Amino acid sequence: MSDGSDAAEAGAGSGGDGDAAELRDRLPVRTNLTPIAEAVAAADADAFVAVGDRFDDDLRYLTRFAGPDRAYALVVVPESVGSEDDGIAGRAVLCAPSQFREQAEREFVAGARDRSEGADGGGADGDAGFHDGVAREVRTERVGDHAGERAAAVVRDLLDIEERDRADSDRTALVSPSIPHDAAVYLERAGNALASTDAVATARSRKTDAEVDRLRRVQRAAVAGMARAETVLAESEVVGSESDADGDSAGTREPSLRWEGAPLTTERLRRVVNATLAARGVRDAGDTAIRVGPAAADLRYVGDDPIRPGETVLIDVSPRGPDGYRGDLTRTFVVDGDGGWERRAYLAVESAREVALGEVESGATAASVHGEAAAELGAYGFDPNAGEGEAGFTHGTGHGVGVSRHESPSLSGAGELRSGHVVTVGPGVYDPDVGGVRLEDLVVVTEGGYEVLAEYPFGIVPTARE
Missing domain, CATH: 3.90.230.10 (Creatinase/methionine aminopeptidase superfamily)
Incomplete structure (x- = not known):
């Protein structure tokens, strides 16, 4: 029903004493992105891409980012694709408008940090681990581009693919059935074959x-x-x-x-x-x-x-x-x-x-x-x-x-x-x-x-x- 960290924070959803209830009120709800990364791997795909705005409930669930009414994007890749980082179950990048960077860092990144006792607090930059093993970051470059273009650029970067190679690519990106048409077009133009997935709906259906x-x-x-x-x-x-x-x-x-x-x-x-x-x-x-x-x-x-x-x-x-x-x-x-x-x-x-x-x-x-x-x-x-x-x-x-x-x-x-x-x-x-x-x-x-x-x-x- 939940991962261990949420169960500890929620007191198994049973109400608990006053101190526990107060703690639950202060802590943000978090999403386990591991099932999304696993769905990519199971489909022999390369990445998952979601595009929407604050009115898109799938994106709100995945990112916990109560962002703007303009389109932004999320990219998730499994394991350590294109990276030498050890112990990482996946990587997730939120492409946010630049003026929302601080909020995105707080809600998408900091809110997902590992809070368990004895968790690594990181070095001077405070780079603690993440509760689900999926490393998160926010990117605000290319804000003038369409969210679909920005997502395509992140996919290329995470997979370490050169821009010139995109036309020859046979990579596949999983997307939700509700992805906007224009975002899908930009992703396909960048060399991504799109495949629909119900992984988000499945993850959302069972509550922590x-x-x-x-x-x-x-x-x-x-x-x-x-x-x-x-x-x-x-x-x-x-x-x-x-x-x-x-x-x-x-x-x-x-x-x-x-x-x-x-x-x-x-x-x-x-x-x-x-x-x-x-x-x-x-x-x-x-x-x-x-x-x-x-x-x-x-x-x-x-x-x-x-x-x-x-x-x-x-x-x-x-x-x-x-x-x-x-x-x-x-x-x-x-x-x-x-x-x-x-x-x-x-x-x-x-x-x-x-x-x-x-x-x-x-x-x-x-x-x-x-x-x-x-x-x-x-x-x-x-x-x-x-x-x-x-x-x-x-x-x-x-x-x-x-x-x-x-x-x-x-x-x-x-x-x-x-x-x-x-x-x-x-x-x-x-x-x-x-x-x-x-x-x-x-x-x-x-x-x-x-x-x-x-x-x-x-x-x-x-x-x-x-």
Whole structure:
């Protein structure tokens, strides 16, 4: 699940005492680049190249560099290719903009130094070893060139290839499937045959203890945001009626909710949630989704609607923490409901969540988790294979979460769950004419089952939680 250094720093992700928690807060999360170097060697390739910007989650994961919104590049070569250094598992070069050099040195290089007791502190230049054996450096030359050109130049340098020989080269560079087209063109023009690799997605899917610790803390902030939203709903009052006090139909108005003297809308509730997230040191990342009534059945809907009694209120909180890691928590509530469709749907989804969790353990097939949830919803009379816009279960049961809100593994895809996978388990049922119900939690897969990273209670009727 992790390399030894991260396990020691994270206290196995179990919380630890106050001093250990404070230490974890100060230490940066680190990425083991050894699997990337090993993937290059296993493919009989020469280098791995990634190109992107701070919005590229693969590059953010690989470098831990929260860099600029312009393209930069990472090159990794295995072992000591083109070098006589002993004891080096690989070399990694970050091609950063010159004005970001200090930040890159701090986040990419210094953050990856070996912190173990007795580690070599290096000479006068402080050249300590690296926690994963992959030596790192930052280069800022040729900043006027495209990031793809800079990466190609680094590949040639690390492999000790002369510029004039590039046209005759048969070297191969592994790249992520999402590499920008223009960067790929520059690499190919420099004599590199490109081959796609899933090594980064595979590495990202199994979290270290330090990563799980970060995810847990972001999820706890999501819990605080959800508690605030549920409390607001519980404290709201129903106003309006089908007719005025004298029974005059001319005075008819639709009931709605008011909170602290003003109408309660999805946007107002969203802002309350986001303020709570900010107070907990995380960002909403534009992903706090609140949908009511029929709109709750539209997974892509974003709008500002009044919240009315009797309608499902689906609240999805997915914040981003300071290290880039995400949370994901969903609950559904109904204020002053009549116990009809929404109550039956809630019971079905709650039961589907339980049976799906019963399948989660290392070695279980991901598809079996989805299959159990779908079968349970079918047993309650909901279509387990509904298409988009139809009534029933219209999406997968869950997905991986890390520095991206959605990443590997998918619970409706192929493959097996492994210890260290962090996934959501969140079945749901929807009816475009009525509303939607979804219950979603974030769990880490363990050898014998799973751990919910932050518990949140269940109940369709909102309760004051603060």
